[in-house]
Amino acid sequence: MGADKTDRNWIGFDLGGTKMMATAFDEDFKILSSERKKTKAEKGVESGMDRICETISEALDHAGIERKRLGGIGVGFAGPLDLDKGVIVDAPNLGWRDVPLREILEKKFDCPVVVANDVDAGTYGEYRFGAARDARCVLGVFPGTGIGGACIYKGRILKGDSQSCMEIGHMIVVPGGNLCGCGRRGCLETVASRLAIAAECALAATRGNAPHLLELAGSDVREIRSGTIASAIKAGDKVVEDIVRHAARQLGMAVANAVNLLAPDVVVLGGGLVEEMPDLFVEETKNAARRLAMKSLIDPVKFAAAKLGDNATVMGAAALVAEKCGKDG
């Protein structure tokens, strides 16, 4: 860290199961450049780490950042992490185990590295730069393929002992309900994730109740994406709209339960589904939560759609490493 405190640049990195993104930021967290690659995790850890380093190097080069001005790298990742060690413990979506991500990047780029859960990083991004700027307590809920959650409490991510927590997707909202990917039944993900909604839509399409959806995507759950669902609603599939609104209300019940515990002042909703249908989700989730949570705790809560979209994780991760390096005080 030879650079002056005030002019350091930062890298935010978003490592996903299918794609990765490296974004270079200036000292005020303005985006200078952004590089994407496919993850190609099936080619193995070594090749994958090479791609990660390559993507970061390209982002630095395209932004014209000299290595000595690189203050640090923040990485957001969706799988189980040892947060203290910066190790990917066991990532089923990559097929990787025990990968010392932080150590590898620190050696390669000779700078501090922070490895964080991607939803934690994304919610921290919204807290620092987006829809929940400087809130006392932010609850972030991101329905997508699964449903991620995070809580920033008085400026700090709520965490377990070296692992991420706030697993709102596995809150049981329908006791004895449908089977969840985690092996239990009735988790929020079984009723309000993109996959759960897609399965209900596929059923409706099969029954002939969602003609536009059927035309757009057929009845294969894997083909029914957030965008398809939104398009089918716009085209007039009332049943699809009912399914999504019901899912958003279930989300509202889980949010109500979490609000009763955590008393956030802002609830940020993000992720693929919300990006496609922000008004529907924010309205329906908010109304359900207001009905189901305690008045004194829910009344002060502001509901908002995430503002940073795909950049939330890289911005949050960059801000986390900058904070660790004392940029902010």
Place this chain on the structure above:
Amino acid sequence: MGADKTDRNWIGFDLGGTKMMATAFDEDFKILSSERKKTKAEKGVESGMDRICETISEALDHAGIERKRLGGIGVGFAGPLDLDKGVIVDAPNLGWRDVPLREILEKKFDCPVVVANDVDAGTYGEYRFGAARDARCVLGVFPGTGIGGACIYKGRILKGDSQSCMEIGHMIVVPGGNLCGCGRRGCLETVASRLAIAAECALAATRGNAPHLLELAGSDVREIRSGTIASAIKAGDKVVEDIVRHAARQLGMAVANAVNLLAPDVVVLGGGLVEEMPDLFVEETKNAARRLAMKSLIDPVKFAAAKLGDNATVMGAAALVAEKCGKDG
């Protein structure tokens, strides 16, 4: 605070709907004296505040504490509080509104006063002196007439904006279930509080399925106390035991949901029901939570019955005011 830092004494005060208790502590939080009175809130605020001050004075006198050695007073109270101002906002169980408890006590005793939620204080007591000593993150759950919750995260009580939170009793565990005192349906309190259990037991007694309970307490919900329920089980009422075990499993589901969010390392169970049946509650709640929470989050959790009993709130409240006064750091 004329006294030397190291030899200050503290008062912990537990203000309940029916009774109050003042306990005097030495500088090491050893109990020196303890005074109880009935609250008699119906006689009005002024008379009630007089009783509070009298009880504190008696505890000080009986412990032989000179006023100048009193470091501070910590108060735990069950109703809605403005924590920053130390004001009882609106207490249905007392019929009191807008009572500036902290201000009154500060003037009367000329020392710092902290006003806290009683379950927050009790859980803090268990964290400092009891079943969860020095844990990174403690979840306290206290099933009684209602069900209180609290979380001590890295030594600090998780709070809302000047109000208490962690309202696990109002987590919805049976969507569309029975009516709760809060006006909503299916809250944890409707299936696992002492009142909910008593109502089920009263039904069983009415049907002739709980002969011992019927003999001990009749079928009046208000007469069926935690002790009666425990006695009926000991006497052989299998149906009563089933009811209580089922309630403890429901409690376990709520605890599982909270563990998924907060990743505590210790869950402390306390309150009247648990005091009467600690093994049953800890075992059944733990087993249910282990089935229903995410493995990586629930595996490290230690379950324990509260150790401080009736003293938890006064000990925690005293420790809170001592901490505020810098005794500990």
